Amino acid sequence: MSLSRLRIALRSDLVKVTPSSSVVAKIWEPCTREVNTSSAQYAAVSQHNTKPDWNRAVSEAEKIVGYPTSFLSLRWVLSDEIANVALHLRKLVGSNHPLLKTAKNLIYNGKNNMQAWGLIVLLVSKAAGHSPEIPDMEQDKAAGVLHSQRALAEVTEMIRTSHLVHKGLVNMNSRRPIEEPDNMMFGNKIALLSGDYLLANSCTELANLRNQELVELMSSAVRDLAEAEFLGERDEQNNPLPSRPLPVDQREPAADWDCLTSPLPMAGVAGCARREWVARHVLAAGALLGKSCSAALKLAGHEPALQNKGYLFGCHLALAWQAFLDLEAFTGPEPTSFSLVGAPLAFTLEARPELYSYIEAGRKSVHDVDYHALYEAITAGNGIEQTKALQREHISRACDVLDSFPNCDARTALTNIIVAMHP
Amino acid sequence: MACLSSSRLCARVQDKFMCQFGHKVRRQTVFVKLKPPGPTPLRIFGKTCQRVTTCGPSCGSAGLVSSGTMRRLASSMQSTSTGSLPDYGAQIVDPYRLLEDDLNGIYEDIRAELERNTNQPELNTIATYYFDGQGKALRPMVAILMAKAVNYHVYGENSALLPSQRQVAMISEMIHSASLIHDDVIDQSDFRRGKPSVNVLWNHKKVAMAGDFILAVASMMIARLRSDEVTLVLSQVVTDLVQGEFMQLGSKETENERFAHYLTKTYRKTASLIANSVKAVALLSGADESTCELAFQYGRNVGLSFQLVDDLLDFVSSAQAMGKPTATDLKLGLATAPVLFACEKYPELNPMIMRRFQEAGDVEKAFELVHKSRGLEQTRFLARKHGLEAARLASELADSPYQKGLVVTTDLVLNRIK
Numbered sequence: 001m002s003l004s005r006l007r008i009a010l011r012s013d014l015v016k017v018t019p020s021s022s023v024v025a026k027i028w029e030p031c032t033r034e035v036n037t038s039s040a041q042y043a044a045v046s047q048h049n050t051k052p053d054w055n056r057a058v059s060e061a062e063k064i065v066g067y068p069t070s071f072l073s074l075r076w077v078l079s080d081e082i083a084n085v086a087l088h089l090r091k092l093v094g095s096n097h098p099l100l101k102t103a104k105n106l107i108y109n110g111k112n113n114m115q116a117w118g119l120i121v122l123l124v125s126k127a128a129g130h131s132p133e134i135p136d137m138e139q140d141k142a143a144g145v146l147h148s149q150r151a152l153a154e155v156t157e158m159i160r161t162s163h164l165v166h167k168g169l170v171n172m173n174s175r176r177p178i179e180e181p182d183n184m185m186f187g188n189k190i191a192l193l194s195g196d197y198l199l200a201n202s203c204t205e206l207a208n209l210r211n212q213e214l215v216e217l218m219s220s221a222v223r224d225l226a227e228a229e230f231l232g233e234r235d236e237q238n239n240p241l242p243s244r245p246l247p248v249d250q251r252e253p254a255a256d257w258d259c260l261t262s263p264l265p266m267a268g269v270a271g272c273a274r275r276e277w278v279a280r281h282v283l284a285a286g287a288l289l290g291k292s293c294s295a296a297l298k299l300a301g302h303e304p305a306l307q308n309k310g311y312l313f314g315c316h317l318a319l320a321w322q323a324f325l326d327l328e329a330f331t332g333p334e335p336t337s338f339s340l341v342g343a344p345l346a347f348t349l350e351a352r353p354e355l356y357s358y359i360e361a362g363r364k365s366v367h368d369v370d371y372h373a374l375y376e377a378i379t380a381g382n383g384i385e386q387t388k389a390l391q392r393e394h395i396s397r398a399c400d401v402l403d404s405f406p407n408c409d410a411r412t413a414l415t416n417i418i419v420a421m422h423p
Numbered sequence: 424m425a426c427l428s429s430s431r432l433c434a435r436v437q438d439k440f441m442c443q444f445g446h447k448v449r450r451q452t453v454f455v456k457l458k459p460p461g462p463t464p465l466r467i468f469g470k471t472c473q474r475v476t477t478c479g480p481s482c483g484s485a486g487l488v489s490s491g492t493m494r495r496l497a498s499s500m501q502s503t504s505t506g507s508l509p510d511y512g513a514q515i516v517d518p519y520r521l522l523e524d525d526l527n528g529i530y531e532d533i534r535a536e537l538e539r540n541t542n543q544p545e546l547n548t549i550a551t552y553y554f555d556g557q558g559k560a561l562r563p564m565v566a567i568l569m570a571k572a573v574n575y576h577v578y579g580e581n582s583a584l585l586p587s588q589r590q591v592a593m594i595s596e597m598i599h600s601a602s603l604i605h606d607d608v609i610d611q612s613d614f615r616r617g618k619p620s621v622n623v624l625w626n627h628k629k630v631a632m633a634g635d636f637i638l639a640v641a642s643m644m645i646a647r648l649r650s651d652e653v654t655l656v657l658s659q660v661v662t663d664l665v666q667g668e669f670m671q672l673g674s675k676e677t678e679n680e681r682f683a684h685y686l687t688k689t690y691r692k693t694a695s696l697i698a699n700s701v702k703a704v705a706l707l708s709g710a711d712e713s714t715c716e717l718a719f720q721y722g723r724n725v726g727l728s729f730q731l732v733d734d735l736l737d738f739v740s741s742a743q744a745m746g747k748p749t750a751t752d753l754k755l756g757l758a759t760a761p762v763l764f765a766c767e768k769y770p771e772l773n774p775m776i777m778r779r780f781q782e783a784g785d786v787e788k789a790f791e792l793v794h795k796s797r798g799l800e801q802t803r804f805l806a807r808k809h810g811l812e813a814a815r816l817a818s819e820l821a822d823s824p825y826q827k828g829l830v831v832t833t834d835l836v837l838n839r840i841k
Contacts, residue, residue, distance in 0.1 A: 088672065166635060171627045172611070189609045192631055193668050196605060199635065200661040203642060207651075207658035215654060216646035219639045223540055226636035229629060230543035238628040261643065266542040 057420040058116050061413035065122040066143045066150075088190050095180055097187030098168040099194075116417070117160055117289055118153035120317065123417075124293045124310060125149040126410035127402070131301030144410070148209050148299045155202045155218060156292040162198035163225045163288075165191050174236040176364070214295045220261045221291040227263060228283035232270065232341075239366040240280070240341045245353045246271030260291065260311065273350040274390070277343050281322045282315060290315035306404070313401035316394040317418065323391035324421040330375075330384055337371045343390055345374060348383035395422065518568055518828035518835070525567045525584055525592075530556045533593050540640045549625055549633035550640075553600045557616045562599055563592035565697055565725065565832060569718055570704035572817070572825035577710050579821075587648050588704045594641045594657065595700035601637040602664050604630060609668075610755060653703045660699045667691030671757065678773060682763050686727070693733075694726025717816050721829065724813035729836045731806035734759035738793055740840065753786045760805065762789060765798035810837045 125145040138146050169191050170184045178184055199222070206215045233241040251272050255265035264287070269279045282290075293314035294307045302310075326342035329335050339345070340359065349355055355377055362369035378384065395418055402418075405411045519526070534551045541547050567584060570592070574582035606612070607620045608627050614620055621630045638661065645657050670688040698719045705718035737752050738761050752759050756779030766772045769792045775785045793799065810833040817829035 163635075166631045167628065169608075169628045169631050173622065173625065173627055185611065188627065189672075192605055192609055193665065193672070195631070195635075196665045197669070199638065200658075200665040203638075203658040203661045206642075207654045210651040210654075212646045212649045212651070212654060216643050219642035219646060222639035223636055223643070226632040226639060227541055227543050227546060229632045230541075230546040234626070236626070238626050263540055263542050 053420055057413070057416040058119065061116075061119055061123055061410075061417060064143075064409050064413050065119065065126055065145055066140075088186075091186065095183035095187065097184055097191075098170065099165065099187045099191040102165055102168040102191075117292070118157040120289065120314065120414070120417070121153040121156050121292045121296050122149065123410045123414050124313065125153075125296040125300060127405040127408060127414060128297055128300060128302060128306065128310070129406070130299075134301065146299060148211075149296050151205050151209060152214075152218075152292065152296055152299060155205050156288065158198040158202040158205070159218070159222055159225070160288060162195040162202070163222075165195040165198070167229065171237050176236065209299070211299065214298055216261055217291050217295055217298075221288040224264065224283045224287035228280065231266075231280050231283060232276065233363075235362055235366050236364055237366075239362075241359055241362055241366070242273075242341050242346055242349060243270040243276060244356050245273065245350045247353075260287075260294075273343075273346040277341070277346050277390075278319065280341060281319055285322060286315035286318040289318040309401045309404055313398050316398040316401075320391050320394035320398060320418070321421060323387055323394065327384065327387055327391070330379065334372070334375055337366070337369075338375070340366060340369065343387040344378045344383040346383070347386040348374075348378045348381045351381055351383070352377065391421075516824050516827045516831055518564055518832050521824055521828050522564060522567050522571075525571075525589065526560060526564060529560065529563050529589075529593060529596070530554045530558075533597060536593070536644065537637065537640055540643070541636065545625075545629065546633060546636060549604075549621060549630060550637050552621055552624075553603060553616065554596075555616075557618075558596070558600075560596060561729070561836075562595040562697060562700060565722065565829075566592040566595050566700045566704050568825055568828045568832065569701040569721070570708060572820050572823060572829055573705045573708045573710050573714060573718060575823040575825055576714065576821040577708055585707055587650075587707045590644055590648060591653070591657075591700055591703045591707065594644050595696060597637050597641040597644075598657075598660055598664070598696060601634045601641065604634040604637070608634075648707070650707065652706050656699045656703050656706065660696050663691040663695035663699075667693075667695075678766070681758070681776070685758070685760065685763055689727055689730045690723065693730040694723045697726040697729070698722030714820075717819060721813050721816040724809040724816065725833060725836055728806045728809035728813065728833065731760055731802055731809065732837060732839065735761060735799060735802045735806065736840075738790065738799060750786060750790050753780050753789055756780055760802040761793045761798040763798075764801040765789075765793045765796035768796045768798075806837060810834070 122143070122145050126143070130139075130146060134146065138148065140147055140150060143150070169188050170178065172178055172181065172184060172188065202218075206218055209215070229238060231240070232243050235241060252268035254269070254272075254275055255267040257264050264279060264283055266279065269275050290311040291314070294311035297307045297310040323343055326339060326344055329338035329342065330344060340362065349359070355374065358370050358374055398418060399415070402411055402414060533554045537550045537554075538547050541550070567589065570584055570588035571582070574584065574588075603615070604621055607615065607622045608630055611622060612620045613623055621633070625633075645654050648654075667688050667690075670684065670691065699722070701722035702715050702719040705715040710718075734752065737750055737759065753762070758776040762772060762776065766776070772789060772792055775782075775789055778785070780786050780789055814830045814833045817826060817833070820826045820829070
């Protein structure tokens, strides 16, 4: 690709790009523009795949930039600490500690945990290219990305995994008696240490990049993940519950998130289905993916305006992905349980606030909720349709950003990944 | 570990707060802040105290002290003394008093920084819980002291503490607290710093996240210093802390390797934070490489000395205060220096170490053997050796009140009481 062409394209885009201060705030509200132009256009790109599927899109993308995951690198497998963890994990086998499930999900790289995050960061890196001043030494020529961007992709995955592992602790402080307390305690210990190990490694990897703005940005993503676990109401195991829907006239206006390194403002979030859903998943997912994409572009020497677009791409992609996951529960046969903070339920509750009594039954444990009743309510209303619209919007915004990248294999791969989750 | 914790858990379920009296808590140490009552008590101490060069439990010169404050110190020194304060003549300095202005408000500043970084009230509550000013602020104190001593060393009398150096002091306390919060979940402690520990009060998942949050905010503060070197030095601390915890999990090493393993673990879990934060302030001061290395070595020795005394107090101060053996480390299955030394005389401790004192009667038996052996003396001796080395390193810096403060700190660390 020609870099000068990219530059020109960027410069012409600069005119349209709103100053960084308000760009981010736009994640809150529905966009007015009709969705479809760009997504339809992209759908055409992958038409030769009769049915675009996530796994194929991902494995083809991996061929383009190489494997991004730290879990596959020898360094990871050979590390002493991890060998130790594996030994201790064996003691836990047969118990019900959630760490086992987390570990299984990491190993069996299923599509539900979006282990493709490092991959997305690398694809964005490759799609955007890098400044010609960067010395050859610092490039991974075969993959078309910088070594520093590859390190960053690892950091992204380590931070995300660390968060998942810490999220999987068992609260021993609950009023309900804990089954197998010894196993749970031991599992907690291992989970906490393993997560800390990943976090510590990501600190070191980031420090080695010798770019302090980047360290600050990525650290703020760790902070956002921690904040995510405190948003809204929780049961005793810290499983999230939606807030009671507020009537429209009682809602505060939403505040802009004008600086990414500041914490996400919470004004007007609780009780407003859409904003609460966005805030929750921006903190839990969008911030990390968005900030990682933005950081990848920073490493390549791109201007702040493009870095900001990188943020928006990652953030909208994560939200589109989340909406896709929320919808999955309603595509097949009725599941025994589903996310109580998914968009379909959020929209349904907003339309029928009296259903909130079902949620209140889950204050102690989300298992006490009557999922069947809620399922019926969701499928009877138009929460699913609204969620699909929500997903299309985020897809379309992610695709808008892709337009600013030159056409290349990495951009096509990103497009295919997006198309694979199109509603 | 696991079976022990379950009994403690049961105790807690029955009555969450009664157990505060039953369980003594690790690291709940209080510094002798050599402050009023009495005008400049340290000076009296300095004058009357003899320099004692021998070591061992009999070397405390506590009997010579008459001041009321000193009596408090003296009573502890009879059992925990690791030697007495050297004679500084009239120039003796109390580091906490010397740094009063710089340390003032440090906890408030940390709380403000954390509060700025979250819009979730409960996260703010948990994260700021241990920054209530009740801690002894050893790490910030040593960091600021070193910063001022090195600034004086490099720039002479008119040097001031840099804002970035004060930030490092805050960061060191934040990293320390983040690790305490995670330790509390791991060890299921009940009580810390005179109040219920975080894991007793809040959901454990949230507590873990609050630890991550403090670390993230500290990392952001580090990044804002915009120094590649300082970021690298401080990121090493986090890695060391975690590796130290991992070392504490396994005891697969042989008897010969055990002591080296213990010392490495002690460096990683305690000394690395102090060593690397004083190195960071030296780097920020613009000092040359050898001065930065000197700062690092000073911090490393002070840190090792600090932890050795901590491990010693776990055997001594509890017996004194509670009237019964409550060695916390043994109960957690950890063999610290006193046990490892005692092992030389009483090899029957070896199998107990291997099974992490899990069989009935192990803790009591090991406790008794440690007291019968010279393990406590030898631990004292080692702590003192590191203290003296730190003092020697500090004396290589240009003469200043802060440089003297660094020397005095090595004694504070050695002579503290529980």
